Amino acid sequence: MTEDVKTAVEGMAKAFEEFKAENDAKLAEIEKKGSSDPLIEEKIKNIEADLDRYEDINQKLTLAQQEAKQTNEKLTEMETLLKRPDAGVETKEIDFKLQSFDHYLRKGKDNMSADEVKALTVGDNTQAGFLAPPEYVNELIKTLTEISPMRSIARVRSTTQKSIQIPSRTATFSAQFVAETGTRSETTGYTTQLEEIPTHELYALVDISEQELEDSVFNLEAEMQQEFADQFAKAEGTSMVSGNAVGKPEGILTNSSVGTTNSGDNSLLKADGLIDLVHAVKSPYGANGTFVFNRTTLAAIRKLKDTAGQYVFQAGMMLTSGVPNTILGYPYVEMPDMPDVAGSAKPVAFGDFSLAYMVVDRVALSVLRDPFTQITTGIVRYVARRRVGGQVVLPEAIRTQTISA
Numbered sequence: 001m002t003e004d005v006k007t008a009v010e011g012m013a014k015a016f017e018e019f020k021a022e023n024d025a026k027l028a029e030i031e032k033k034g035s036s037d038p039l040i041e042e043k044i045k046n047i048e049a050d051l052d053r054y055e056d057i058n059q060k061l062t063l064a065q066q067e068a069k070q071t072n073e074k075l076t077e078m079e080t081l082l083k084r085p086d087a088g089v090e091t092k093e094i095d096f097k098l099q100s101f102d103h104y105l106r107k108g109k110d111n112m113s114a115d116e117v118k119a120l121t122v123g124d125n126t127q128a129g130f131l132a133p134p135e136y137v138n139e140l141i142k143t144l145t146e147i148s149p150m151r152s153i154a155r156v157r158s159t160t161q162k163s164i165q166i167p168s169r170t171a172t173f174s175a176q177f178v179a180e181t182g183t184r185s186e187t188t189g190y191t192t193q194l195e196e197i198p199t200h201e202l203y204a205l206v207d208i209s210e211q212e213l214e215d216s217v218f219n220l221e222a223e224m225q226q227e228f229a230d231q232f233a234k235a236e237g238t239s240m241v242s243g244n245a246v247g248k249p250e251g252i253l254t255n256s257s258v259g260t261t262n263s264g265d266n267s268l269l270k271a272d273g274l275i276d277l278v279h280a281v282k283s284p285y286g287a288n289g290t291f292v293f294n295r296t297t298l299a300a301i302r303k304l305k306d307t308a309g310q311y312v313f314q315a316g317m318m319l320t321s322g323v324p325n326t327i328l329g330y331p332y333v334e335m336p337d338m339p340d341v342a343g344s345a346k347p348v349a350f351g352d353f354s355l356a357y358m359v360v361d362r363v364a365l366s367v368l369r370d371p372f373t374q375i376t377t378g379i380v381r382y383v384a385r386r387r388v389g390g391q392v393v394l395p396e397a398i399r400t401q402t403i404s405a
Contacts, residue, residue, distance in 0.1 A: 101130065104130055267341075
């Protein structure tokens, strides 16, 4: 753990203890006088600002834990690849493809050698362009995962097709008791069907000045990768929360099969409501449960106490046990696109998202270099196209909280 992270974790714990003390004083003041002291309100406001600042570190630590299993699997695959006798040859080919792609981005197809053009694959769109090398796409998806909350907790699959089909169990066999010599009739109820998850086209535009392109020190590949990832992540984040599945992924809040639990109040979150939400999710899914909500909702949850007077929010103990901040003992992930707390809104969801939601990446990224559209301003425009899908595949594994009595 770096010193910066250590300082942030210690700061978070200290700030939350101060927050609890001041918030308790505020509640006592309201109970005694019917209103709170403006000085206490100001202190709480300042402490909340500190907590929000530390929260960025907490989210990075939380997401790092969520991604640990995927990382271990990828490392195993990489070790296997490196042990292959032709690994060195493949590495040289990969380097040449990446070099050719960089040359295309900087100079365009007309200034590429025949070998460089041959090393790249023409895109499948009518305007030509090239497909980015798989290694470039992998790095893009890695960056996407780092900044896309849903990707960090959902199941992610890759495909070369426009959609994938997964088996969906709609019912199960029902076990029955039978006498030792009794007739064992076939039980009914077990049915499966194939569920299709389509991928949808997503595009992003990036403008780079010709002066930057001519600067050999300028890391064009990294700059564009980050910009594409930022744009794709924002679009994905919105659709995977509230998308209607028409030309875009399905959102967790729009799937009618995802159950909901009322908060116990028509305008507020309640501690008891959050407890009811956790217990409404079946135990196998709750064991690996994660809360999702936006930062405004987090501020409201920090103030909640259970019937024993204990805050439902607990500052993490990363320094000793590797546990991030928790709500009722469960980790949480911020999703900026979740709605704020308001009457009839669904600002919180809880459950095992690795089973409930699937993200599907079509492993291709087409990049078109357009030097003409912005030619009078000395700008080269790049159009990146990719396909991504997302769908709730096991609704019972998650549940939402509706602001309602």
